[in-house]
Amino acid sequence: MTYYDLRLLLDGFLTTLILALLGGLAGCVIGFAAALLRNTDSRAMAPVRAALFVYCLVFRRVPFLVTLMLIFFASQSMQANLSTFAVAAISLALIAAAYLCEIIRGGLASVHANQWQAARALNFGYWQTLRYVIVPQAWRVILPPTFGFLVMFIKDTALASQIGVMDLTSAGKVLENKGMSAPLVYGTILMLYFLMSYPLSRLGKRVESRHAVTRHR
């Protein structure tokens, strides 16, 4: 174990972390926007709603590896000179957006329609209703599955190693190819992933128990 091996591991760790953060944040923003668009009910928005429905359906039912390959090869054949990191970040953002859109849409739908009407009666604008009435109530429904998704999401970034992103998994492969014992290397990699995702899943459990929705059984 030399200094450079440690650097490689550290760089891989940071790459995975940044990839997950970028994808997750972009996914939250796009997913929220998509959920709002799918929540509209005017006739004019019907094609947008249909398109977003298909988007959410498809990206949640295609394996991440296939999405990654598809975007990788598509960007190549369109001569867009994207780095493998950019390809991985874009596909992660697209997938996260699809999953989070469903989660957020479910959360928004869990707030009774009366709340919208009451807010309108009180002369709240659309954004005000969202900010002061709907989101505070939808929040507790949205948060637990979001944490669950993000924990799975961090682990999914491991597949980015397959198109050549130097993430934690790739770093492990390099170290193994250098002749280090495979069980040791992959054991270390597993522990490093655990280090990343365990705090998040603990936080998720805490949030879930604090915001526990009263369930009528």
Add this chain to the structure above:
Amino acid sequence: MTLQFGPILEQWPYLLGGAWLSLQIAVLAFACGMLIGMVCASILHQGPRLLRRPVAAYITFATNTPQLVQIFFLFFGLPTMGIILSPFAAVLLGATFNAGAYLSEILRAGFASVRRTELEAAQVLGFSRAQSLRYVVIPHVIKTMLPPLSNQFIVMTLGTSMASIFGVEELTGRTENLAAQTYLSVEAFGVAAVMYVALTLLATGVLALCARSGNRTR
């Protein structure tokens, strides 16, 4: 950029064979994972206290580390300890290890959703233990657990695409072969994506039908 789907669609039976293998891996791993899940969930629910900690540790570890790296460990790590697995066995073992943990969480939640009063009511009505299991517990548990179970099955079906990394020729693996032969990568993966959507929609439909027939005894 022009897309040519013809040469890929000609190879459609080849891809379908791959999809069949994907489904087999998913079903096998789901069945084995279900067994592990049953045992682990029963232990967590009301098993001996001594065993609860290791089971909880297994679930925490398996759900917080990537399945890909777990399979890497099995496939590349175990041979140095003298255990040599075929790619198929390594993938199946990894998928089962992962599925077992998720399924035990789902089953545990399902068991916890049965209230004691429900069982007492069944007892008062003169149901035997087996009868109350058959007519009270199982219909109830199936109803609450089916959505997460079917979701888990979909996730596992998508997870089988990892097998291609280890050289198993399932849908993704065969798509890669086809892409390499024809140089039509975008088209090949596009067709594979559509097939995955169809496969998972089919699985959702079949599971929903199962649920409906299971719920008829209410």
